[in-house]
Amino acid sequence: MKWFRDLTLPLEASTVARDIDNLYIFIVLLSVFFFVLIAGLIGYFLLRYHRKGPNEVTPHITHNLNLEITWSVLPLLICLVVFFWGFNGFVRANVAPGNAMEIQVVAKKWQWQFEYPDGTRTINNIHVPIGKPVRLVMTSEDVLHSFFVPAFRVKHDVVPGRYTEVWFEPTKLGVHQVFCTEYCGKSHSDMLAKVFVEDDATYKKWVEEGDETLKTMPLPQLGKMVWEEKGCMACHALDGKRTPNGGPSWKGIYGEMHEMSDGQKILVDQNYIRESILEPQKHIVKTYEGIMPTFQGLLREREILGVIEYIKSLK
């Protein structure tokens, strides 16, 4: 069955995945059995009992109690097996171990923010050590979202006004995809994130210093990465066009004069870009709405520099 698992299911990368997959495969087998049974009988009857003449007479068979009881009770019993199996897995997927590391998650249109116990904050990616249980305590700032990691077989809605949880214990190193699976508007399908599962040493190093690449990457390239991964691209295009309900394109704006909603004119320079990132509500460009969230504490100093250099490079 390995080929079948590989064909239909994503990588198994958490402790609960195997059990869920086993139940999935069990139901697949059940379904194939019943489907082949039904389709086979239909096919056989069609061939065997095809009408042979215009006056063909059929027997008057109204019911058969034993048969009917059998095909009611047997599926019921099978369903009960599936129910208890699913129930068991559900309990495991719902109850996090007591020693789980807790990460706070705030979802908003259209990005994921994570905050670690030590205060480290990241956007659209989380780093976790392999083999340790992690519990995410999630809430939303606007509409419903849903946190889904296919490789971990975990999913839960993120609801404004209350806290919901998922937990997982990663079993495979690597990068795993996170999707938003509760429809949340324009960039719902771009509200993605990544889970980096790392060995202890790499994880520790990340906690202390951030990624090595962040420190050595050329600034414009770093800025481009921030644009892609920290949620900027959901609202800021690079092609000179204004995204509907979003923000201005970054193309060619460096050095322009922009008129604010209060009539003031401001030159787009390093300081203005920095202020726009950290205090986006301070000045709103005319005709735009002030919907951008602050990135205070979410970007490292070098990343802000990277964004400025990147915008400069977009002519």
Add this chain to the structure above:
Amino acid sequence: MANHPTTLAVPTPVKEDVSVNYITSPKGLMSWLTTVDHKRIGIMYLWAVLGAFLLGGIFALLLRIELLTPKETIMTAETYNKVFTLHGVIMVFLFIIPSIPAALGNFVLPLMLGAKDVAFPRLNLFSYYIYVVGALFGVTAMVTGGVDTGWTFYTPYSTSSNTQVSLMVLAAFILGFSSIFTGINFIATIHKLRAPGMGWFQMPLFCWGMYSTAVIQVLATPVLGITLVLLLLERSFGIGIFDPAIGGDPVLFQHFFWFYSHPAVYIMIVPGMAIISEIIPTFSRKTIFGYKAIAFSSVAIAMVGFLVWGHHLFVSGQSPLASVIFSFLTFLVAIPSGVKVFNWVSTMYRGSITLEAPMLYAISFLLLFSIGGLTGIFLGALSVDIHLTDTYFVVAHFHYVMMGGTVIAFLAGLHYWWPKMFGRMYNEKLARIGCGLVFVGFNMTFFTQFILGSRGMPRRYYNYLDQFQPLHAFSTVGSWVLGAGLFLTAGYLLASLRKPYDAPRNPWGARTFEWETQSPPITHNFDFEPVLLHGPYDYRPERKA
């Protein structure tokens, strides 16, 4: 009683003059617009729902083209979100819910019972006009900017969206009343207007299906009505029930919504089952196997169907205990559907089977509905549902049930009763080709999506990861095959209307009342006094004549 069929064989068409019938007399547009004849109202519903089906279908084809490639193919993300919302709203509220009960049921139910009309003919016409008004509101919402919330209108997205949500919610609210009035009418009709001699268990099973459906329509739809009113007031006045920003509870909306909308799934599928219960005995020329089991399972589905709404909320934030209970009840409601499938297959055992278009569609139904039902087990199982919910697996599952089940059954019924409704036979060869294209195209489109979903492709995604593209492309090509089959079907059905009347009274050799009157029937349905002489599926030769 002169017109009862006298031979077992399909009667050779007796040339009779059917020029006076419910279509031709009285004449004139006004006579149609003010008619209280259930047959005319049924036909008016039929054109309306077919129009909705066309519109919703075009939206579906556009969606599939957009999904041919990741990122933008033919439309922007905002447009895509509106198109999938409108596809859902149109298909659910304007097409599937009224399709079988209001269009085919209105036409057939009184005929099957041997009645001259439904119990409340004026209410029937009124409900049609309510449908039209609701549809107009929906169309207005569409052309004045559309709606981008998804057909489920989940809060708080729907309370904050600045698209035409209020207008569309109002449309759904109005359409609900149309559905309620049809339901009330059918229940009263079945209780009081059965022909002399027809007890509850001599009714055709189609009537049992309509009865169960009507019960759900009457009991569930008001709750949707009040939910939509609350949503409307939340949007306009901020009454504080669903919007978390002012202290409301968004999950409460989901409970309210699914309390209606899960039973609504049965409003959609039970009528489909009802049609299949007619067609399989007719084309097997054999009595139905397990009449009572099928009748009671319809009623059981209607009852238990009210207790399973929470299985839409396993990962929404309802209490885990509630999820466990809902999962358990969900497995219980699966059993009656399974029982029906076994009964239908057993009916074919030792039958005398022919494979005209209605039967081909019925066989398609059995296969597709089985897949739809079996994949429901995946979603009912709590732990597997965590992985599969809100992915393409769910999309595929409900399309197998709603389209592979209800729409295929609707097409089966349309082909089955077409000669009765319009007095003409259609081109049988083209019908078989059409059915084949629909079957193949449907499976290409939607079976692929089971795999997409299992692999983790979330639903309602405009953009997707490159790894999913081959399957998406295959699904899109399937939608073209499916579309071709449906357009072909529309073509030969409409073409048949240009012919002179050529349908005999009973082209399929069926045993229910509607086949004993002329095709198309006269305004008062029967040119004889209908009295029940044999059961609806009694093919014993000694009971003839």
Add this chain to the structure above:
Amino acid sequence: MSDSVTAVKEHSHQHHDSNLQHHFATYEQQMDAGKIGMWLFLATEILLFGGLFVGFGLMQAKYPEAFVQAHHHLDKNLGFLNTVVLLVSSFTMVMAVHCAKTEQRRKVLVYLLITLVCAAIFLCVKYFEYEHKFHEGLLPGKFYSHVGDTVPHQFVFFSFYFMMTGLHGLHILGGMGAITWIFFRAKRGDFNHDYYTPIDLVGLYWHLVDLIWIYLFPLLYLIS
């Protein structure tokens, strides 16, 4: 004397024909169908209000103190007065149906008129209650502008108060329309002991509207 008896008989016989719709075989069948239809309609009404009752209960559970505080703004005496008024109207409605069945036409008209007057009194009282709330800013949702609240979220109570009593008020208005309609039909002499379905059905509807108020009154006015 005998002539007039014959005339009356013929008269009522004519009604048999025009009042019996073509697809029904007997009056009994027609009346039963009508009753089934009306009971089903009443079931949908109960479910419609049921949704509001459930919503009210859940929000009350969420903000119990706000609901207790808010309900003190309602006038229990006026609520009680309206309860009595509607109970009386239910009684007169029963009498009207009974008199229609026994063909006492004048009494039918009198009882229907009293029912209508009761309904009007109910709406007047409701009007004064509403005016008082408007004056104090006790309005639903974002229009709530009452000052001096010690407990937040009282606007939710008034959202439900206005939705529930408003919807009920609309039903009273609808009922008044229906009663007026059968009043004129009764005046025209449409009803007799074979055919009184419309008045019977309107009666059923009216009792439901009263019944809903019987539940609304303690729910809204008497929170403990």
